[in-house]
Amino acid sequence: MPARLFAARWSRWLERRIPPARQVRLDQRRIFILPTPQGLMFGVALLLMLLAAINYQNSLAYGLTFLLLSLGLVTILHTYRNLAGLVLAAGEAPPVFAGEQAGFRLRLQSSGRAHRGIALGWPPAPLQPVEIEADGSSEVELFLPARQRGWLRAPRLRVESRFPLGLLVAWSWVDLDLAALVYPRPQSGELPxxxxxxxDDEEPGMASxxxxxxxxxxxxxxxxxxxxxxxxxxxxxxxxxxxxxxxxxxxxxxxxxxxxxxxxxxxxxxxxxxxxxxxxxxxxxxxxxxxxxxxxxxxxxxxxxxxxxxxxxxxxxxxxxxxxxx
Structure with a gap:
């Protein structure tokens, strides 16, 4: 029950912070950043190196520790900048029949600089990688199973980047208001x-x-x-x-x-x-x-x-x- 309550509150908070829109530009309000498991191990290693430098009063150990720490701090900026400014726009979603895969087309556009190592999709399925050149754009098609007829609304899309060193992950959850129409699954049979x-009304039982x-x-x-x-x-x-x-x-x-x-x-x-x-x-x-x-x-x-x-x-x-x- 606490997990469901947290998920509901998280969903409402996302609705307010990143409302649904057919086009979204990622900025500081829409981007979250945290260390990856490799980043946590990197931080633990820095802490151990710092303790060793303090214990032995070794200037080279101090220098190496603070050099790697500055590298980690610069990585935070580059990881964020690689995702910031990226524009995502919803494309067409052709109708499909129930039981097929519904395809959702997206357009990713750069706002002046290249975006490397971008990945997007709907977890837990693997995310699809994409590269966007400076002042360029790229089109991506993502798929979801269409299990029943009606409107299939795509959930929030995860967009992330671990560029350049994989020590941190910057991500966002965007709702591009994607929907595909799902037709009933055709089933052959005879009509009455x-x-x-x-x-013919004039000649019952006869039909030319x-x-x-x-x-x-x-x-x-x-x-x-x-x-x-x-x-x-x-x-x-x-x-x-x-x-x-x-x-x-x-x-x-x-x-x-x-x-x-x-x-x-x-x-x-x-x-x-x-x-x-x-x-x-x-x-x-x-x-x-x-x-x-x-x-x-x-x-x-x-x-x-x-x-x-x-x-x-x-x-x-x-x-x-x-x-x-x-």
């Missing part, structure tokens, strides 16, 4: 009739067909304007000419993906709908999406795919990533 083509992507009907000669995705390359390689795969789909009504027509729990339904959104959009087939309190009109292409996947990802969840902050 209410989710696909339906019978037209050119589409549902059922393979055979091969036909290539015609100008046919999609290259449907070319049958095996037939062409056998010298049978340029043939096109012919498909048929039900005609008469728009194709609707309906949440209420499916069985299973909510996440299973969303996964199945996600699979069919990807499949239908890949075949350029128009479709609409029906969710409780949400209806997306029929459309096709990448835009329809992205809009429907977003609705599935955020169904029943806060639409604003800031509302899901831990």
């Amino acid at each position: 009739p209410a989710g696909g083509g339906v019978e 067909t037209r050119s589409g992507v549902d059922d393979f009907q055979g091969l036909r000669p290539y015609q100008s304007g046919d999609s290259r995705r449907r070319l049958h390359w095996k037939a062409w390689s056998r010298g049978q000419g340029l043939l096109v795969k012919d498909f048929a789909e039900l005609q008469g009504h728009d194709l609707w993906l309906d949440f209420d027509s499916l069985g299973g729990d909510r996440e299973a339904r969303l996964s199945l709908l996600c699979h069919w959104v990807v499949q239908l959009a890949g075949h350029e087939q128009p479709f609409g999406l029906r969710l409780p309190r949400v209806t997306r009109a029929p459309g096709s292409g990448a835009l329809q795919r992205d809009l429907c996947l977003r609705e599935l990802a955020l169904f029943g969840l806060p639409a604003n990533p800031a509302e899901g902050r831990p």
Whole structure:
């Protein structure tokens, strides 16, 4: 319990001292510095050397001790300066499916001097090293596992430097307000009739067909304007000419993906709908999406795919990533 209380207080203190921002410049308020284990051993060695010099009244021992002490003091300044002035800016985070790795792009920019031995990431995972030249910049992509749909908010990012001697570590915890949209994990399965083509009202039980992507009907000669995705390359390689795969789909009504027509729990339904959104959009087939309190009109292409996947990802969840902050 004391550990949780300390962690909560530490988090609130960081929120006040280093508030979330899409761009952060590291300065004295945002940088912390402490000795590393090697630095502690260096300090113990200096103390022993000083005691030996006092005991034997050896001027050379005094000189070596204070020379190494001055080196340690100068190292404090250089370690701090190597991190001070560094500008971190948030980039784009493309949407991913649950179970994949979400990538967060960052841009690190120098403010006049080179920054050596910089490392950043989310512990306990290994930090990613990066070098920034004077008046230059560098782009980094960091990854987090996307375990469930919705907004994935990245935790505070650790940025540190042990340059030049590794005796001290200067670090900061910055919140670049990074968030990636996570779609449901696609799960293949059959849609019920209410989710696909339906019978014509005028002729119950009958449904005509037209050119589409549902059922393979055979091969036909290539015609100008046919999609290259449907070319049958095996037939062409056998010298049978340029043939096109012919498909048929039900005609008469728009194709609707309906949440209420499916069985299973909510996440299973969303996964199945996600699979069919990807499949239908890949075949350029128009479709609409029906969710409780949400209806997306029929459309096709990448835009329809992205809009429907977003609705599935955020169904029943806060639409604003800031509302899901831990």
